[in-house]
Amino acid sequence: GESVGLHLPTLSVQEGDNSIINCAYSNSASDYFIWYKQESGKGPQFIIDIRSNMDKRQGQRVTVLLNKTVKHLSLQIAATQPGDSAVYFCAEKILSGTYKYIFGTGTRLKVLA
Amino acid sequence: EAQVTQNPRYLITVTGKKLTVTCSQNMNHEYMSWYRQDPGLGLRQIYYSMNVEVTDKGDVPEGYKVSRKEKRNFPLILESPSPNQTSLYFCASSARPNLLNTGELFFGEGSRLTVL
Numbered sequence: 001g002e003s004v005g006l007h008l009p010t011l012s013v014q015e016g017d018n019s020i021i022n023c024a025y026s027n028s029a030s031d032y033f034i035w036y037k038q039e040s041g042k043g044p045q046f047i048i049d050i051r052s053n054m055d056k057r058q059g060q061r062v063t064v065l066l067n068k069t070v071k072h073l074s075l076q077i078a079a080t081q082p083g084d085s086a087v088y089f090c091a092e093k094i095l096s097g098t099y100k101y102i103f104g105t106g107t108r109l110k111v112l113a
Numbered sequence: 114e115a116q117v118t119q120n121p122r123y124l125i126t127v128t129g130k131k132l133t134v135t136c137s138q139n140m141n142h143e144y145m146s147w148y149r150q151d152p153g154l155g156l157r158q159i160y161y162s163m164n165v166e167v168t169d170k171g172d173v174p175e176g177y178k179v180s181r182k183e184k185r186n187f188p189l190i191l192e193s194p195s196p197n198q199t200s201l202y203f204c205a206s207s208a209r210p211n212l213l214n215t216g217e218l219f220f221g222e223g224s225r226l227t228v229l
Contacts, residue, residue: 043220089156100158101156104155105155
């Protein structure tokens with residue numbers, strides 16, 4: 001992974017507002033994408049995934065949007081809560097024939113009370 | 114409960130003192146992998162294993178060894194640790210991807226290693 005600096009980009013959001021976290025993925029051949037949430041001192045946890053044959057997928061309070069034209073992925077969190085404070089990062093891979101994931105560096109989400 | 118378990122969670126050691134970080138999964142997953150996570154960098158793959166007795170180098174394998182003698186275990190070995198191996202390490206596992214299963218990665222809780 002290419003270094004983008006020592007500090008993660010940070011998104012500060014008021015509690016109750018919606019959050020949008022963005023990710024630019026690197027491989028145009030990637031056909032599967034995941035968003036992970038990583039809380040302090042814990043391992044990454046799966047939030048939501050999407051395959052390249054979809055543009056949008058919704059979960060509970062979360063939506064992932066995929067724009068293959070510009071290789072862009074976004075995670076939308078509705079009604080952001082204090083428990084959403086964490087680092088969020090995307091991962092991409094090619095589904096067929098490989099287990100290898102490419103991970104983004106992440107965005108820190110801070111929820112303000 | 115399905116989980117990936119790493120030990121130790123925290124370790125401070127000195128340069129050159131061999132150490133092993135264990136990883137065990139109870140999901141019967143074929144694939145297991147080790148990553149390191151450093152400030153400002155994404156997760157970087159150290160080694161991976163696609164099945165028992167099958168291991169391969171990831172992106173940053175130098176200074177590390179692994180073994181896969183059993184399906185559930187995938188220990189990470191640092192034969193002669195150096196300060197640049199100070200990092201947060203994650204083990205992960207997944208099932209074989211197919212039309213129904215995307216091969217989601219399940220991560221352990223992490224092992225924070227400091228090499229003095």
